[in-house]
Amino acid sequence: xxxxxxxxxxxxxxxxxxxxxxxxxxxxxxxxxxxxxxxxxxxxxxxxxxxxxxxxxxxxxxxxxxxxxxxxxxxxxxxxxxxxxxxxxxxxxxxxxxxxxxxxxxxxxxxxxxxxxxxxxxxxxxxxxxxxxxxxxxxxxxxxxxxxxxxxxxxxxxxxxxxxxxxxxxxxxx
Amino acid sequence: xxxxxxxxxxxxxxxxxxxxxxxxxxxxxxxxxxxxxxxxxxxxxxxxxxxxxxxxxxxxxxxxxxxxxxxxxxxxxxxxxxxxxxxxxxxxxxxxxxxxxxxxxxxxxxxxxxxxxxxxxxxxxxxxxxxxxxxxxxxxxxxxxxxxxxxxxxxxxxxxxxxxxxxxxxxxxxxxxxxxxxxxxxxxxxxxxxxxxxxxxxxxxxxxxxxxxxxxxxxxxxxxxxxxxxxxxxxxxxxxxxxxxxxxxxxxxxxxxxxxxxxxxxxxxxxxxxxxxxxxxxxxxxxxxxxxxxxxxxxxxxxxxxxxxxxxxxxxxxxxxxxxxxxxxxxxxxxxxxxxxxxxxxxxxxxxxxxxxxxxxxxxxxxxxxxxxxxxxxxxxxxxxxxxxxxxxxxxxxxxxxxxxxxxxxxxxxxxxxxxxxxxxxxxxxxxxxxxxxxxxxxxxxxxxxxxxxxxxxxxxxxxxxxxxxxxxxxxxxxxxxxxxxxxxxxxxxxxxxxxxxxxxxxxxxxxxxxxxxxxxxxxxxxxxxxxxxxxxxxxxxxxxxxxxxxxxxxxxxxxxxxxxxxxxxxxxxxxxxxxxxxxxxxxxxxxxxxxxxxxxxxxxxxxxxxxxxxxxxxxxxxxxxxxxxxxxxxxxxxxxxxxxxxxxxxxxxxxxxxxxxxxxxxxxxxxxxxxxxxxxxxxxxxxxxxxxxx
Amino acid sequence: xxxxxxxxxxxxxxxxxxxxxxxxxxxxxxxxxxxxxxxxxxxxxxxxxxxxxxxxxxxxxxxxxxxxxxxxxxxxxxxxxxxxxxxxxxxxxxxxxxxxxxx
Numbered sequence: 001x002x003x004x005x006x007x008x009x010x011x012x013x014x015x016x017x018x019x020x021x022x023x024x025x026x027x028x029x030x031x032x033x034x035x036x037x038x039x040x041x042x043x044x045x046x047x048x049x050x051x052x053x054x055x056x057x058x059x060x061x062x063x064x065x066x067x068x069x070x071x072x073x074x075x076x077x078x079x080x081x082x083x084x085x086x087x088x089x090x091x092x093x094x095x096x097x098x099x100x101x102x103x104x105x106x107x108x109x110x111x112x113x114x115x116x117x118x119x120x121x122x123x124x125x126x127x128x129x130x131x132x133x134x135x136x137x138x139x140x141x142x143x144x145x146x147x148x149x150x151x152x153x154x155x156x157x158x159x160x161x162x163x164x165x166x167x168x169x170x171x172x173x174x
Numbered sequence: 175x176x177x178x179x180x181x182x183x184x185x186x187x188x189x190x191x192x193x194x195x196x197x198x199x200x201x202x203x204x205x206x207x208x209x210x211x212x213x214x215x216x217x218x219x220x221x222x223x224x225x226x227x228x229x230x231x232x233x234x235x236x237x238x239x240x241x242x243x244x245x246x247x248x249x250x251x252x253x254x255x256x257x258x259x260x261x262x263x264x265x266x267x268x269x270x271x272x273x274x275x276x277x278x279x280x281x282x283x284x285x286x287x288x289x290x291x292x293x294x295x296x297x298x299x300x301x302x303x304x305x306x307x308x309x310x311x312x313x314x315x316x317x318x319x320x321x322x323x324x325x326x327x328x329x330x331x332x333x334x335x336x337x338x339x340x341x342x343x344x345x346x347x348x349x350x351x352x353x354x355x356x357x358x359x360x361x362x363x364x365x366x367x368x369x370x371x372x373x374x375x376x377x378x379x380x381x382x383x384x385x386x387x388x389x390x391x392x393x394x395x396x397x398x399x400x401x402x403x404x405x406x407x408x409x410x411x412x413x414x415x416x417x418x419x420x421x422x423x424x425x426x427x428x429x430x431x432x433x434x435x436x437x438x439x440x441x442x443x444x445x446x447x448x449x450x451x452x453x454x455x456x457x458x459x460x461x462x463x464x465x466x467x468x469x470x471x472x473x474x475x476x477x478x479x480x481x482x483x484x485x486x487x488x489x490x491x492x493x494x495x496x497x498x499x500x501x502x503x504x505x506x507x508x509x510x511x512x513x514x515x516x517x518x519x520x521x522x523x524x525x526x527x528x529x530x531x532x533x534x535x536x537x538x539x540x541x542x543x544x545x546x547x548x549x550x551x552x553x554x555x556x557x558x559x560x561x562x563x564x565x566x567x568x569x570x571x572x573x574x575x576x577x578x579x580x581x582x583x584x585x586x587x588x589x590x591x592x593x594x595x596x597x598x599x600x601x602x603x604x605x606x607x608x609x610x611x612x613x614x615x616x617x618x619x620x621x622x623x624x625x626x627x628x629x630x631x632x633x634x635x636x637x638x639x640x641x642x643x644x645x646x647x648x649x650x651x652x653x654x655x656x657x658x659x660x661x662x663x664x665x666x667x668x669x670x671x672x673x674x675x676x677x678x679x680x681x682x683x684x685x686x687x688x689x690x691x692x693x694x695x696x697x698x699x700x701x702x703x704x705x706x707x708x709x710x711x712x713x714x715x716x717x718x719x720x721x722x723x724x725x726x727x728x729x730x731x732x733x734x735x736x737x738x739x740x741x742x743x744x745x746x747x748x749x750x751x752x753x754x755x756x757x758x759x760x761x762x763x764x765x766x767x768x769x770x771x772x773x774x775x776x777x778x779x780x781x782x783x784x785x786x787x788x789x790x791x792x793x794x795x796x797x798x799x800x801x802x803x804x805x806x807x808x809x810x811x812x813x814x815x816x817x818x819x820x821x822x823x824x825x826x827x828x829x830x831x832x833x834x835x836x837x838x839x840x841x842x843x844x845x846x847x848x849x850x851x852x853x854x855x856x857x858x859x860x861x862x863x864x865x866x867x868x869x
Numbered sequence: 870x871x872x873x874x875x876x877x878x879x880x881x882x883x884x885x886x887x888x889x890x891x892x893x894x895x896x897x898x899x900x901x902x903x904x905x906x907x908x909x910x911x912x913x914x915x916x917x918x919x920x921x922x923x924x925x926x927x928x929x930x931x932x933x934x935x936x937x938x939x940x941x942x943x944x945x946x947x948x949x950x951x952x953x954x955x956x957x958x959x960x961x962x963x964x965x966x967x968x969x970x971x972x
Contacts, residue, residue, distance in 0.1 A: 006872065008873060009872060009873050012873045012877065016877070016881045019881060019885065020881065020884050020885065020888075023884075023885055023888045023908055024888055026888075026892070026904055026908070027888045027889075027891060027892040027896070027901075027904070027905070027908070032898050032900055032901060035901060035904060036900070036904065039904055039907065039908075042885070042908065042911065043907075043911070046885075046911045046914070046915055049878065049881065049915060049918075050914075050915075050918055050934075052873075053878065053918045053919055053922040054922055055918045055921075055922070055930070055931050055934070057931065057935075058914075058918065058931050058934050058935060058938075061935060061938055062914075062938065065938050065939075065941075065942050066907070066911075066938070066941075069942050069945070070907065070941060070942055070945045073945045073946060073949050074900055074903060074904070074945065074949075076949060077899075077900050077903070077948070077949045077952050077953070078900050080949075080952075080953055080956070081899070081900065081952055081953070081956045096895055098844070098845075098848050098894060098895075099844070099848070099891050099894035099895035100891070100895075102848050102851055102852065102890065102891070102894060103887050103890060103891040103894075105855065106851060106855060106886075106887050106890060107883065107884065107887040109855055109858075109859070110883035110886065110887065111880055111883050111884075113858075113883075114876055114879035114880050114882075114883050115876050115879075115880065119875055119876075119920075119923070119924070120924060121874075121875060121923050121924060122923065122924060122925055124922050124923060130928060130931060133928055134928055134931055134932060134935070137928055137932055138932065138935075139253055142932050145936060149936060149939055149940075152940070152943060153939070153943055156943040156946055156947055157946075159947060159950070160946045160947050160949070160950040161950075163947070163950035163951055163953075163954050164949070164950035164953045164954060844893065844894045844895070847890070847893055847894060848894050851890055851894075
């Protein structure tokens with residue numbers, strides 16, 4: 001098993017480190033703005049990992065939607081909710097102990113599970129473009145969920161507007 | 175550029191650019207630089223489109239017969255073997271339409287400079303008008319049904335926007351809404367037709383995507399070849415072509431204001447007069463006729479659908495003409511006249527005389543646009559008074575308006591010197607001579623013949639009421655002739671109304687098929703095999719003379735009753751038959767009938783279901799509730815004394831435990847989530863453990 | 870260290886997942902909770918793609934992840950709306966203080 005590292009391996013280890021570290025920073029940073037920006041590293045890292053896994057289309061969409069959309073939304077949420085400076089990590093001991101405990105147990109458990117397997121595996125094929133086949137699949141086999149998703153998105157658009165809209169009476173209440 | 179390619183897409187695209195500039199920056203441009211900048215943009219771009227259309231037309235003339243100028247942009251939809259291109263094509267039919275739309279449209283844009291002068295929404299007006307040009311040109315130049323439908327919906331939208339242009343008046347806004355809703359009904363039919371067509375052309379979904387009997391598109395060039403295969407399919411026992419034809423015609427009836435969906439057009443006159451001229455007379459309302467003519471290869475397969483089209487057209491022509499005879503609002507007269515003339519066009523395309531129907535469409539565009547613009551000129555001079563009873567004697571102060579109106583009246587009434595005669599007469603002759611319908615050809619002919627006489631009467635009536643007699647004073651001064659931007663357009667349109675005759679001089683006179691028939695014949699090849707009754711030249715001459723006779727009769731009666739506004743006979747006649755007059759003046763109470771049936775019915779149905787909900791459903795629920803309560807009472811008695819003793823004991827215990835457990839319900843998300851995660855871990859561990867034990 | 874295989878991706882996914890869970894459990898800011906959720910979704914997506922790559926070459930994994938991404942975007946939009954509403958009503962985005970469900 002101790003063969004020399006290939007380029008793919010090097011890229012993987014580098015990107016995995018970037019993903020995990022920036023993820024960790026996003027979780028443990030005391031400053032919410034920095035956390036959100038650090039999350040960008042994770043999203044990019046995951047996109048590269050998708051690329052390594054021959055899912056080119058998903059990788060591009062990951063960058064487009066997560067970095068271009070969700071991250072911006074989060075920044076808006078931070079800014080509009082107005083406590084950029086005070087967004088400190090919870091200091092409550094109970095939560096830290098509970099969280100830490102659950103985290104450690106979960107991590108050990110999952111890694112054991114991942115490494116032990118046993119997984120049924122086949123050797124990966126060569127890389128090939130997937131966009132066309134995904135498009136065919138979305139309009140064929142996966143048509144129903146695809147269409148349902150558009151209904152969901154419509155609901156989300158309306159719902160988000162309804163929830164976020166300021167109501168006069170509520171303003172008066174508070 | 176290849177042999178038959180030409181950037182046709184520029185023709186609709188340029189007005190779109192104009193609409194965008196005026197829509198996005200118009201408000202500021204108008205405040206900063208004034209109206210000339212707005213109109214310079216809004217008017218010049220349609221003219222460039224006209225020039226481009228003319229170049230395309232010349233190019234088309236150079237091609238061998240049966241070929242079309244095309245402009246392929248990109249593939250729009252591609253699913254399996256189904257493919258629709260974003261492409262424009264110009265064959266003789268769309269060339270004729272595109273030229274008419276750009277020419278008449280551009281003229282009306284010029285006219286609008288004068289008409290909309292000093293209106294707050296000047297920029298908005300030109301934005302909508304340009305947008306309309308874009309949609310209409312997309313409709314006529316589209317290479318396939320799908321793209322045509324885009325234009326179809328686009329013109330509907332613009333129509334709605336422009337009818338309600340002066341939206342601060344509630345009535346105008348309502349008229350816009352009415353047009354929109356009625357058009358939706360038609361479009362719904364159109365869509366159903368679409369689906370049936372799509373279905374009947376064959377094909378099915380499978381794992382690999384949509385599979386068809388071959389390369390499949392809605393491209394007009396390849397549809398005729400495929401349509402034969404659908405002739406054998408039936409749906410609910412009706413052949414597919416018949417169904418598609420009838421549903422398409424429902425769409426056409428909505429857009430082109432035929433019975434029973436014509437009710438929106440008279441109300442649409444609430445919009446500015448150039449809009450009435452452009453959209454509700456010359457171009458948009460003819461879209462239905464254009465569509466039926468475009469789909470001629472489908473209609474020739476199905477005598478049933480042809481009969482429906484011809485008969486509805488004929489009845490509409492007569493029906494609207496009778497209403498037109500009794501209206502006093504000059505724009506309402508023209509509106510009903512438009513409905514009636516559209517009926518004539520549908521007779522034409524219904525009996526398989528596609529070229530005659532489209533020729534009438536062309537001539538109608540000229541003379542009806544001219545009439546509307548004259549009416550607009552009169553209305554401006556009368557300071558927005560539209561009631562003809564208050565007009566009269568306008569001929570003297572407004573000679574140009576008067577004589578152009580006169581020419582247009584000659585054209586529409588059907589005298590053999592101006593274009594209306596040639597197109598209308600050809601339609602009537604073809605209707606009489608056809609044998610392709612389920613009914614004898616003389617039925618649509620007779621209806622159309624009577625309608626033609628009435629047309630002559632009400633048009634001359636409006637002419638005499640407006641331009642002869644004593645000149646009224648408006649706001650203390652005499653009405654004046656309009657600016658050259660207005661009258662110049664009138665003159666050009668009137669000349670056009672006469673010159674258009676030369677396109678369609680009858681076969682009977684020239685002994686060769688008329689220019690327009692020859693020009694359009696490649697598009698309407700399918701109609702060549704339709705059966706005719708085979709009447710000879712003698713009959714044709716006889717019918718022609720009868721047409722002129724009935725037109726002269728109409729003129730004579732109008733002359734006798736209304737010339738100089740001195741005769742009292744009309745009043746007396748109306749007084750003798752007040753009932754009939756009232757019914758016709760109120761448009762046969764059709765709007766009221768819709769109110770009483772469709773709208774009231776719909777509301778009634780809503781109320782009925784609400785009542786059902788309240789009384790029956792709620793009653794059932796309440797009844798169930800009552801019964802349950804009765805049982806519960808008995809049950810309760812047992813409970814209280816026997817069961818409760820035991821239960822209370824349990825309850826006390828539970829309560830004691832609950833009081834402690836209640837603290838776990840913190841209401842905070844993290845706590846719940848931690849519980850969830852721990853639970854999942856435990857489950858997975860258990861599963862593994864158990865599978866180790868038993869597996 | 871050996872050549873990169875399925876397990877490597879699974880481990881990265883596991884770490885991201887745990888980070889996400891810890892984030893949701895410990896952080897008080899609602900936006901931070903959202904960050905945690907996104908980490909969890911990314912971890913799940915990574916696993917799906919990895920399994921589809923090493924277990925049969927099918928595209929279902931990709932399509933599945935696409936749907937997840939779309940739903941994540943939808944969820945982020947709704948979450949932003951909720952955060953704004955909570956902020957307006959309670960003047961805070963601290964999830965520990967939004968405990969009206971407390972028993």
